[in-house]
Amino acid sequence: MRYLPHTPEDLESMLKVVGVKSLEDLFDVIPRDSRRTGNMDLPAAMSEWELHDFMSGLADKTAAGPAYKLFIGAGSYEHHIPATVAHLSSRSEFVTSYTPYQPEMSQGTLQAIYEYQTLASRLLGMEVANASMYDGATALAEALLMALRITRKKYLAVSSLIHPLYRRVIRTYLGPTGAELIELPRSADGTTDFSRIEEMPDLAAVALQSPNFFGCLENLSTAAGLIHKQNGLLIACFTEPLAFGLFKNPGSQGADIACGEGQSLGIPRSFGGPGLGMFASSMKYVRNMPGRLVGLTKDQEGKRGFVLTLSTREQHIRREKATSNICTNNSLCALTSAIYMASLGGSGLRDLARLNYDKAQYLQSALKKAGFKITFTAPAFNEFVVQFPSGFKTVHDRLLEKKKIAAGLSLAPFYPDLPDHYLLCVTETKSKEDLDALVREVQS
């Protein structure tokens, strides 16, 4: 095996130093009745070439080729990724290093993550961003836990227009805590109806997603005003951070915590993971934050350097009193998104967000012109909901099967009161021809 370097001579001399006769004897301390008797039931080892043939065959069994035109986002977005992003983020020095516990030998990762924290804070309009969480859903769960810790209250108001799968994750996380979740209904325009939060029991936080699951922008400022009156926090969640290239970011609208998924920023969809849990807050809450933080400091000679800091919040120091149990996070994904953000720059990110908006608007009007109903009127970014005629499912299936077009995601499994409603996503990866073809096909 090419990963195992020991020759028979190495083995002989090393076993001699250790004072045992065979490799088996190294395990003498393990009681007989704990040992495995047979071999592990695994397929025979493959050569590099056999493996690649086999894996290529598996990878071919997904709807991912260029022939497919997927108009589906819903938390996992198709964007162009510059070749430089994949190239730089796959440098061995970044990929095969550990968490930077020894800063003198890890300045590359540390500066890159400090820069990521800075770019993430600026994008979200927040004072401090951590080094990453696992994904958008777990970042939201941790944000709710953080709000419970800060406010010492137990009620949480959560919008029903937060990604339905995120809401399932938060229920898993909050299950044993005794916290109470109140689901906020939706208004006719496709945004959250939070008008009644003033009457609700003492809330620790209200959590909204913007753009929300239907693609609509929420009025975070108004929600912030209401929740701050009762000393609760506004948690602003997101699945498509590219929107903040064009629209107001969570911080400028009064969010106390901004959290969500950063996959959009240069990370492939990869069947849903790994993505990037982004997490940011105001500085006054930093000591209650989960996850790692990189800070600026100086070395003994006064030279600029970076270290992991405020680690007294973390599990390896504070154990059961830690702000989270998170240890390994999604560091390389954070680095990848930083390379992507640096490649676009401020001007590029704005232009790209604008292009996403324009394309989505173009498709909306074309569908409207063709007689379909755009369900919600609130402003949207690159996703929106369309009501197709009843029985559209057969058309949808046929387009997927025969034309390799995914005409949106059916909302019925998530919102049973919205049959025949589909969530469509348009990004810069779709040309005008693709959009025109879609409009043609859904009418056929």
Place this chain on the structure above:
Amino acid sequence: MKQSLGNTGLVLQERLLWEKGRKGRSGFSFPKQDVPSAVLSSEWTGPGPDFPDLSEVEVVRHYTRLSTWNFSVDNGMYPLGSCTMKYNPKINEKEAGLSGFQNAHPLLPSRLNQGALQLIYELEQFLTAITGLDAVSVQPTAGAHGELAGMLLMYAYHKSLGSRRTKIIVPDTAHGTNPASAALCGYRPVPVKSNEQGILSVESIAQAMDEETAGIMVTNPNTLGLFEENLKQISEIVHAKGGLVYGDGANMNAIMGIVDTGKIGVDIMHLNLHKTFATPHGGGGPGSGPVCVRKQLEPFLPVPRVIKKDGQYVLSEDFPQSIGKLHAFYGNFGVMIKAYSYIRSMGAAGLKKASQLAVLNANYVKERLKDVFHLPYDRPCMHECVFTDKVQQANKIATLDMAKRLMDYGFHPPTIYFPLVVSGAIMIEPTETECKEDLDHFIEALRAISKEAEENPDLLRQAPFSCKVKRLDETAAARQPCLAG
């Protein structure tokens, strides 16, 4: 000793991103604007982020220079105890980069994602075969996430029996994540000390275990690198009181093909694909922390689960007792591809050999260093060995000084000051992928350092000398945090 690996090459300075660039530059190939510009209400728009504008070349140089300031497994030996910094095969990266995997959307119908679902299904089967447990979910995305899954499973199991237990036994050799994960489920960790041999005694568990206690979290082999020889009896005690045994499988690299976890009485265990199964650590993730269980706990595993129905792989939600979802989608699929590729490359014999050689390498290092460093538990170890700075303390040299000095010799330091049960711990996990010459070189470096501790202790206190920066002021960083530029 031979010439030291550590050397000073040309280290290029590099500014922060926003200290570079010019407004109007771009590193992005902009797609055509082939649709009209739409109406946009200024009520909703913001100014856009204050990012620097950089050209493609500036971005490439920036990150290439930064990368050279890192030490990594591909640079040299990285013997961090408890972290299993083995070689990360390049072919696995290539497979994870296949377009069919990278561009798969998680919410398409199962029939359009058969390749991805088959990989998940088979990986879960492989992990049952490797652990000896009955069912697996690969949804948790890191070790601590797997632990949380395990604790939620334990919580759900007791709840299904109508009992609410409040405590959990956590030995003093546990990873810090263990008590933190237990606390998320409202369990109060009850610490138990290991005995003079560095392992748990049957008596101490018998004393701590009662019917208020949900179970025990045990790392085996433990963080001293020792096999918990009494675990089978301990499991019987815990089970007799209605509790469950959680095995932290972070150290699985020592025992693949050798130990049957099911036989020892472990009910729940998480694995770290980014340790044992050779997926890279990425400077702190992404990882993957599958949770493996015994039959009776299978109904509680996270959903959706991949099942096989009429020859097709489908995602099933039909597990009413499930703890629910832990990740928006199905976990870190990109990491699973690499672990799957590793297992298919190694086969059963290869994995067993990897464990045997990991244990051989650790014992070899232990035997060749124990005359110069204090070895608190002088017994056969598993995949890692733990020394202390007791001998060098005579010259007022601490573990930290030796760790920093090791950098000058061209090695990443071992894990230091962990486990907490040993004062000034130096925890060395060489892994199986290090060859004898490199181990010898590492051993010579540490022996040279122990000599320097006697002859020139100041040298160690000022180390490192060859890194990009000298020792950093961590106190100042924490006192006045500057976390963004």
